[in-house]
Every structure is written in C-alpha cells, then in structure tokens.
Amino acid sequence: MSLTLIDLKVENSIATITLNRPDKRNAMSDAMRTQFIDALEHVAADKGIKAVVLTGAGKGFCAGGDIAGMEKRMNAPAGEVGFNGWHRQQRVHHTQALLHTMPKPVIAAVNGAASGLGADTALACDFIIASEWASFAWSYIHRGIVPDGGGMYFLPRRVGLPRAKELIFTGRKVDVDEAVSLGIVDRKTSAATLVADAQAWAAELGKGSATALALTKTILNQSFELSTHDVFAQGSQAQGICYTSTEHRESVMSFLAKASAPANKE
Template sequence: MSYEHITCDLDGPIMTVTLNRPDRLNAYTGQMGAEIAQAFERADRDDNVRAIIVTGAGRAFCAGADVSGGAASFDTSGKYGAGVFASSKQSGGRFVEAIFNCRKPSIAAINGPAVGVGITMTLPMDVRIAARGAKIGFIFARRGLVPDAGSAWFLPKLVGLPQALRWCLSGRTFDADEARDGGLVSEVVEPAELLHRAREIAREMTEATSAVSVALTRQMLWRFAGAPAPFELLDIDKPMSIERGGHADVREGVQAFLEKRSPSFPGKVSQDMPSQYPWWQDPG
C-alpha cells in the first residue's frame, strides 16, 4: 500500500509508521490521519505484525495541524480548514479509533517537537518515549481551540487530572524531562538512540508473549482503567481465563516455563480470540 503523508515499513514483527512531511515539520492533515488509520488497521489484520512504532521524519515528530491557510487554517468553509478536519467521519477522526482498537501494542517515539494533534495522536498508544530536546505542548487554549483527538479523556487517565489541567489550561510548551516527570512519557533518551530503544521496548512486549494475550490485555487495561468498580471486569475475566485455559497457547506457556525455554505460542489474533471478545459489543 502506498502513502503520501506517512511511510510504513515492516522489519520482522515490528511495523514502523513514520510521519513523512519533513519540510512542514510533519504537520498534520486529514490525509495523514486517514493514512495513520489505514496503517493501524492493516497491522491489526496482519498476524505477522506484533507491534507498531510511530515516529517522525526529519527533526520533528509532528508540529500540530497544518496552518498553511494562515488565520483561516481551521475554518471549514475554506479548503485549508476542510483539509485539516477532513478526518471527522471518513478519515482523520478515525485514527484515534484505529489506534485504540488495534490488537497490537504501539509505541510513540517522539523524536522532536510534538504539539497540538502532534502529541494528542500519541495518547491512545501504549508507550511514549521522547528524544532529549523534544518540545511538547497541548497548545489548544492558545489557538482558541479545544483539546482534540479524545485527549480530554486520554490525558487525565495517563497523567492525572491536576497535571492534565495544568498543561492544557496554560497551553504552554514544555521539554521532554517535564513530560517524563509528569508521566506523559516513560523515558527520555538521546536522539540517536530513540528508535533503537523503541525497538527494544517492542521486543520486550513481543518476544516471549502470546499475541492473543497481549491483544486482550491491552483492551482490558484501557477499557476498565476508569471503571467505578471491578465487578463488570470480574464477569469477563473469569470466563475468559477458563476458555483460554484450554487453548494451545496456555499449554505451551506452561510447558515452556517447566522446561525453562522460550515459548513459541501458536495462537493468532486473526482467529484465536476468545468467544467473549469483543465484550463491549455484547448486547447481553
């Protein structure tokens, strides 16, 4: 599949999505949003893909929305605003859903400036690491906008409400160290080591784990992290554990542990998800 605003490369089980408008600091467009969604949907369907890394070409991760239209850049009555928001139903609005629903873990390798949608697009991803010197900002209040891409839901879950309020209400930019101290990114590394470290993290999550278990676990954690009580989860995890207990993945995991060797899990996300999945769509 060919893309215009991103590139997509597969190296073994790791897919790397690169935002690819370096001449514009990878400024976001509706087309970019659509292509990100397509890449994540492709990864979700492909059993050969176990993890996804997202980074930026050149010196930026993503400098926010493309403001080539000047003051009218967000006015949807003109072509520039229409291009930025083209995603709302067909493309760009879908990238959040595609990342969130993807059954493969994702890592944002923030190599440079990430502001506005350039940082909010990373929030549905599972891990964020940043290069030393990267600048980050939830700058919406300084543009007369509101936080986008579901970030008013994601950000407080990740960093807590007080920190989310402080960053979003001021709209200021801050450095990678502050992002780490506030819980937004887990690590700050030297720029030359960023992708290497992202691949290490991807391998940690994939080399000795069941693809099906990882897919289920990330959905359980994301969907129940804010639940008011554990009872709905208990109604799901017990029958799911019982069903999984009879699967070849579990037999292999236990046998590998007993034999002190690395497991080779046979389960495939495309065909071995338990009958309870997706539980949030169960009308009962």
C-alpha cells in the first residue's frame, strides 16, 4: 500500500509508515491526515502485521500542523471558524487515538525535528527511538495555541508534571541527548541505521501473542487512571479471553509435548 503523502510498506510482518511530505518537513495537512488515518486503520485491521514503525521522509520527522491550513481556517467566514476548528480537532483526536490505541506495538523512529503536533505524534507511540539529528519542541505556545495532539496527556507521563509545564510553557527545543536524559526518548541510534534499528526492535516487541499484546496494551494505557481494583478486574477479563486464544493453546500444548518427550540418551 503506497500513498502520495503517506507511504506504507510491510515486510516480515512489520509495517513501516513514513510521513512523506519532505519539502514541508512532513507538516500535517488535512489531506495528509486523511491518508494517515487510512494507513493506521489498515494496519490495525491486518492481523498479519505484528508491529509498527512510524518515521518521516527527508530531514524532519514532522514539523507539526500545516501553516497554510492554519491560514485557510483563519480566513474562513467568522461564523464558520468555530465549527471548522471543532471539526478539525475531531480529526486530530481520531488520528492520535488510532495511533495510541493501535492493538500492536508502535515505535516512533524520529529522524529529525519533531515539533508541535509532530512531538505529540511521537509521544502517542509506545516507544521512541531517535537519531543524533532528532529534536523535540512543544512549540504550540509560539502560535498562540495549546498542545492538541495529546501532549498535555502524554508528556507529563514521560517527564513529570513540572518539567512538562516548562517544556510546554516555553516551547523550547530539546536536543536528542536531553530528550534521552528526560525520558522522552527511549533509545538513541545513528541516522544511518535508525529505521532498521526500529524495525528490529519492533520485530522483538511484536513476536509474542497478538491477543495478549493487544489486551495488555489496552489496560496499561489506562493504568494511571484506574484503581488497583479496576486493573485487576480488567486483567481478569483479558486473561479469560487469552485462555481461549489459539496462541495460548498452542504454547501450552507445545510445552507439554516437550516436557513429556523422553530425554535423549547418549
């Protein structure tokens, strides 16, 4: 599956989604977002895909929202600005939710600048691996707006509330080494091997039971908001589903077969 603004390739059960608007540092336009949604829905529904890598074409990961789109919204008739903005926000939230709730591991391979919505998009993934050229900036404040791609939810969970406030209030640039020290980036690697390293990590993360991974991720994503009782309750329900899965049955039967096999004698 290959699209103009979003490129999707699947190899060895790993999907690699590339934001493909390098001349604009992969700034997210409305057309690009539509194709991104299509790609994410396709990947989520394909049981043959075990994990996902998200990266950017060219020198940047994602420069955030498209400025031309912002100008177009401001120039709309006064009576339509509010509703147009609300409608756009629904699309933004739908996109980020698809990424965050993807029922398989997702790694952001950040190859360059991730600013504004681009930084939030990286955070919406389960893990972040970055090259030496990567940087992050929650630069919304410079446009007079608030983080609308999940940064106000994801960033405090990565770096703590006071540091998240500082990064969002200032909109300052965070280089890759500081990002690693703050816990924004999980792994640093070279630009030459970034995507390959991300794909290898994705293969490692996605090799387990797809059923167990999807259910575990769903519960972990809510675990900061849930009580202990709720986590145990959801875990019990998920385990009941796992008991009926093909992966569980095959694993148990394989273990029992090995355990009962006679030992080789020399």
